[in-house]
Amino acid sequence: MDAVAIKRSLAGGRLRCTPQRYAVMAFLMEHGGHPTAAEIFEAVNRVDPRSSRATTYNNLRDLVKAGLVREVAVEGRAARFDAKGMRHHHFICDRCGNVEDMEWYDVPRPTSGSLGRRIVRECELIFRGLCTKCGPRHASR
Amino acid sequence: MDAVAIKRSLAGGRLRCTPQRYAVMAFLMEHGGHPTAAEIFEAVNRVDPRSSRATTYNNLRDLVKAGLVREVAVEGRAARFDAKGMRHHHFICDRCGNVEDMEWYDVPRPTSGSLGRRIVRECELIFRGLCTKCGPRHASR
DNA sequence: ATATCATATTAGACATAATCTAAATTTTTC
DNA sequence: GAAAAATTTAGATTATGTCTAATATGATAT
Structure with missing residues (x-):
């Protein structure tokens, strides 16, 4: 996935490009599926264990607020996320x-x-x- | 609200008509809005404090399974319920x-x-x- | 009416998902 | 480089919902 495209997305949402936030956005853009916050946290930290759980949640919230990511509530289960392509x-x-x-x-x-x-x-x-x-x-x- | 209609609904879903289950169904049919499980539990027990929290959740699940009630998942908030009218x-x-x-x-x-x-x-x-x-x-x- | 038994209820422990807190760090701005 | 703003962090906390296993009950057949 094009690193420039990811950075451009973040900039478009007026969000700083921190390593943790970049990792979340990159994962969502590459993954294509609808992972839960826990799955995102795990995946991101498997590659580079520098992000905390709270940060993953913070960043997901920021990305949703900025309109870059969609949150899908599922009855009785954890919410899913996907990059709005x-x-x-x-x-x-x-x-x-x-x-x-x-x-x-x-x-x-x-x-x-x-x-x-x-x-x-x-x-x-x-x-x-x-x-x-x-x-x-x-x-x- | 017609008690017979409520009983008929439960019978239609092949669910026994217990006082607790009846109260949940009656509340949903009369309420009209989209209460959370906690609100339903509180409302039902204000009238007749005989139902436990677990029972309210059990009954809501049974009613949803039976197709009498709809569960609406809302991002970041408790699920809402409404009788399928x-x-x-x-x-x-x-x-x-x-x-x-x-x-x-x-x-x-x-x-x-x-x-x-x-x-x-x-x-x-x-x-x-x-x-x-x-x-x-x-x-x- | 009564016995039967699958179904339902219960309190409270437990599990899961997500948020909050307050201190420390990083980034941006001046 | 100092000051301000945004971000990160670990861990505590909250919110929501499920589970357990003992007890009780509604529907059915007799």
Whole structure:
């Protein structure tokens, strides 16, 4: 992954490029999946054990605030994170909780009447069901 | 709220009608909002202090499993619950975390190509932004 | 009505995920 | 280089939810 692209992302979010923050962002951009904070912390420290747990959480929060990273809450499990690259929707497996990307497509907005005075910033689509691994073929019980 | 309707719901989900479970279901059907497990536990026990915390969690889990209640995960906050009445989408406030119902409308499904071998059970739309209370008028800072 | 038994409840311990604190460090600015 | 601002850190703390194993109960068949 291009180090310059990562630094540019951080700069775009007006975040200093510290080694710890860089490592988190780089991991998310390279990983492609939807790791939990604990997985990110572990992965980042396996390479270069200089980051604390609190820092990983701090940086994830900063990255989310800056709009560079998305946090996906999953019922009964730790939150997942992914770098906002191309727009996409999410699929969440009922059984294993894994989060997968789904092709982006535009979603019709609600009527302004039903919006009231709410300000809608974004609109996301979440599909739920069984992932390939957990499907009928493989589901044990 | 009609006690018979509540009992019928539980029976429909093949769940025994215990006083504790009835109280949780009744509260959700009457409340209309999106309370947390802690709020449900407190409300139910204020009326009739016979339910333990574990039971409230057990019952919520059973009700969700049975498809009578929906659990909504909110980033960084406790999960919210609502009785599945009329179909609806959800709005989640970025600032206060409150969950509100939004008018239902059909959402186009993804192309079968992008689905792969996933089995999609449902598809929900989540709007994010600022609720009426937290909007620009009222937002402090 | 009563016995039966799978199901449900309970208190409190435990687990997990995430945040907070306050001191130390690093980076930026002047 | 001094001062200010942002960041990092270890560990304590909080919040949320689950587990255990003993006890009680609702639904069913008799």
